[in-house]
Amino acid sequence: MFLFSDYHTHPQAHRLQPYSAELLQPWVDSARVKGLRDIAFTDHDRYHAGVDFDAITRLREANPDVQIRAGIELDNDPETGAAGRAWVEKYWDRLDFVLGSVHYLDRPEQMFDSVPAGAAQFEGKLIDAIYADYFRRVREVAASGLVDCLSHLDLVKIHGHRPDASIAILVGETLDLIQARGLAIELSTAGWRKPVNEQYPAVEIVRLAQARGIPFTVASDAHSHAQLGENYPKLTAVLASLGITEVATYSRHARQLHSL
Numbered sequence: 211m212f213l214f215s216d217y218h219t220h221p222q223a224h225r226l227q228p229y230s231a232e233l234l235q236p237w238v239d240s241a242r243v244k245g246l247r248d249i250a251f252t253d254h255d256r257y258h259a260g261v262d263f264d265a266i267t268r269l270r271e272a273n274p275d276v277q278i279r280a281g282i283e284l285d286n287d288p289e290t291g292a293a294g295r296a297w298v299e300k301y302w303d304r305l306d307f308v309l310g311s312v313h314y315l316d317r318p319e320q321m322f323d324s325v326p327a328g329a330a331q332f333e334g335k336l337i338d339a340i341y342a343d344y345f346r347r348v349r350e351v352a353a354s355g356l357v358d359c360l361s362h363l364d365l366v367k368i369h370g371h372r373p374d375a376s377i378a379i380l381v382g383e384t385l386d387l388i389q390a391r392g393l394a395i396e397l398s399t400a401g402w403r404k405p406v407n408e409q410y411p412a413v414e415i416v417r418l419a420q421a422r423g424i425p426f427t428v429a430s431d432a433h434s435h436a437q438l439g440e441n442y443p444k445l446t447a448v449l450a451s452l453g454i455t456e457v458a459t460y461s462r463h464a465r466q467l468h469s470l
């Protein structure tokens with residue numbers, strides 16, 4: 211089994227860097243070295259001004275051996291979210307793939323997944339209540355009609371907080387909605403470089419998604435081209451142990467399933 215795609219990458223990382231050959235070509239070079247033949251650029255929607263579809267077109271022409279998808283990671287940032295949603299609506303037909311994410315809980319000025327500062331948002335709180343609130347926000351993103359796939363579905367565990375309630379009860383309604391809307395879920399290696407030290411989502415959630423027939427993408431959430439496909443051997447082992455034999459790719463929001 212070989213994972214040939216990476217559907218969560220951030221060429222701009224955490225600042226506005228307009229798309230150009232200089233910025234993007236190293237990502238394609240890195241993909242090629244790692245045997246990845248299908249990658250999606252999914253910068254944070256707050257940096258949508260840096261996304262240049264014509265630069266992506268030129269990159270495709272220069273690299274016909276690698277599928278390069280135009281994407282975005284749309285999140286629930288209370289400050290930039292509305293502009294991000296408007297941008298996704300405007301460019302929907304030029305985008306191949308949109309990730310939906312929840313990075314914000316009650317504090318509008320701080321992502322809860324910033325490490326380590328975001329852990330303070332969990333102090334003195336009931337973890338079950340935070341999980342319930344987090345998944346309610348995921349459902350809002352899933353129901354927006356503007357996403358193809360949910361990223362890091364159980365990101366709320368990032369600092370290592372675990373609920374008392376069963377995860378099946380906490381996540382069930384969210385998975386039902388994802389299934390009903392025909393969306394995919396990302397299997398991400400990013401959790402292995404965070405305090406929780408576990409892939410997203412947890413095995414139990416993946417099993418519940420499998421039971422509902424929800425398809426999966428695979429991803430690293432790379433913020434540097436060196437991180438593309440990071441920890442894929444570990445992720446391959448997880449997929450194999452769960453009997454997952456297909457991954458999804460997207461072209462203009464149309465999903466294709468590939469046997470591994």
Ligand SMILES: [Zn+2]
Binds near residue numbers: 313361362
């Ligand atoms: Zn994210």
Ligand SMILES: [Zn+2]
Binds near residue numbers: 220
């Ligand atoms: Zn991301």
